[in-house]
Amino acid sequence: MKIGIIGAGAIGLLCAYQLKEKHDVTLYVRSEKQYESIKKNGIYYKVHEEKKSRTVKVRYFAEWDGADEVTIVTVKQYQLAPIYEKMEILGSRIKAICFLQNGMSHLEKIMDSNIPNIMIGIVEHGAMKEEEQTVVHTGIGAIKLACVKGQMDEILITLTTANNQAFPFINEPDYVTMMQKKLVVNSIVNSLTSILQVQNGQLLQNTYYFQVMNLLMEEVFEILSITKENRILFRDYCLEVIRNTALNKSSMLKDIEAGRPTEIDAILGYILEEAKKKKVHSPIAATAYFIIKGKERGREECLNA
Numbered sequence: 001m002k003i004g005i006i007g008a009g010a011i012g013l014l015c016a017y018q019l020k021e022k023h024d025v026t027l028y029v030r031s032e033k034q035y036e037s038i039k040k041n042g043i044y045y046k047v048h049e050e051k052k053s054r055t056v057k058v059r060y061f062a063e064w065d066g067a068d069e070v071t072i073v074t075v076k077q078y079q080l081a082p083i084y085e086k087m088e089i090l091g092s093r094i095k096a097i098c099f100l101q102n103g104m105s106h107l108e109k110i111m112d113s114n115i116p117n118i119m120i121g122i123v124e125h126g127a128m129k130e131e132e133q134t135v136v137h138t139g140i141g142a143i144k145l146a147c148v149k150g151q152m153d154e155i156l157i158t159l160t161t162a163n164n165q166a167f168p169f170i171n172e173p174d175y176v177t178m179m180q181k182k183l184v185v186n187s188i189v190n191s192l193t194s195i196l197q198v199q200n201g202q203l204l205q206n207t208y209y210f211q212v213m214n215l216l217m218e219e220v221f222e223i224l225s226i227t228k229e230n231r232i233l234f235r236d237y238c239l240e241v242i243r244n245t246a247l248n249k250s251s252m253l254k255d256i257e258a259g260r261p262t263e264i265d266a267i268l269g270y271i272l273e274e275a276k277k278k279k280v281h282s283p284i285a286a287t288a289y290f291i292i293k294g295k296e297r298g299r300e301e302c303l304n305a
Ligand SMILES: NC(=O)C1=CN([C@@H]2O[C@H](COP(=O)(O)OP(=O)(O)OC[C@H]3O[C@@H](n4cnc5c(N)ncnc54)[C@H](OP(=O)(O)O)[C@@H]3O)[C@@H](O)[C@H]2O)C=CC1
Pocket: 006, 007, 008, 009, 010, 011, 012, 028, 029, 030, 031, 061, 074, 075, 076, 077, 079, 082, 083, 100, 101, 102, 123, 124, 125, 126, 127, 128, 129, 251, 263
């Protein structure tokens, strides 16, 4: 299958390396430095002590025409605007597209587009980019996918039946529950670990952090109107993800430490919008949101000083 991947960050490089095993992959990048180094040396994948390489095609994002059988978008939430602009121009010429962002604020925007075939996914892997063309696979998980518009059975079957244990795809028919579950995890884990500056596992190991986590989780459940039955499932899922990624730093903490913007608006920002619409009191989520925004502002002030 011809697969396009927009963004050669941690997840883009991970997908490119793994999918190149069986598919014809093109990576779409925006910086000249990254274009030149991938063209010259290919991409590298590191897991445990091993380092392997593969060659993939590389092109500039400006050249993306949507003609691949599916294009996977792996930029951060706050980098989606140029992709939306291109989607408006190309419209139904884009054969099929798949979004893998954390958060939920992109859902409405992509459903309103006139692209015929759209898939959405959540990433349960841990990955870190090193230099321009290397990805370190820090946590082996899965990518869960759901078709939200059009007909994507063939693509889903091709991806989910590939027998790659380090990189499985799982088809999730109920995309709302899939996205909500991940949103709950990211609202709690990413925001609290960024405020407390700890690895994910500390939220379970430190009894005081654990209590804060439970309070925030209950508030988020209330805001999202999660049923009593689903609260048990969502909570178990959240604890399982924390256990599986106990030694990871969340992507938001990594962003804060690297002085980059965070995806807080698409995560807790989205939750607070929902709270406002439903008139649900949300003091803990609001506090966490403002602290992260304050940390982002602190970085901007340092840059402008
Ligand atoms: N990394 C992880 O372990 C996990 C990530 N996720 C989610 O996956 C998504 C991607 O995360 P991650 O890979 O870590 O992020 P990165 O910041 O590592 O990668 C994003 C990449 O997109 C590139 N990019 C941005 N805009 C464009 C554009 N217009 N054209 C081409 N390339 C572009 C950036 O390029 P440049 O370097 O030039 O800015 C960067 O290389 C996020 O939503 C994240 O929350 C979810 C779970 C785990």
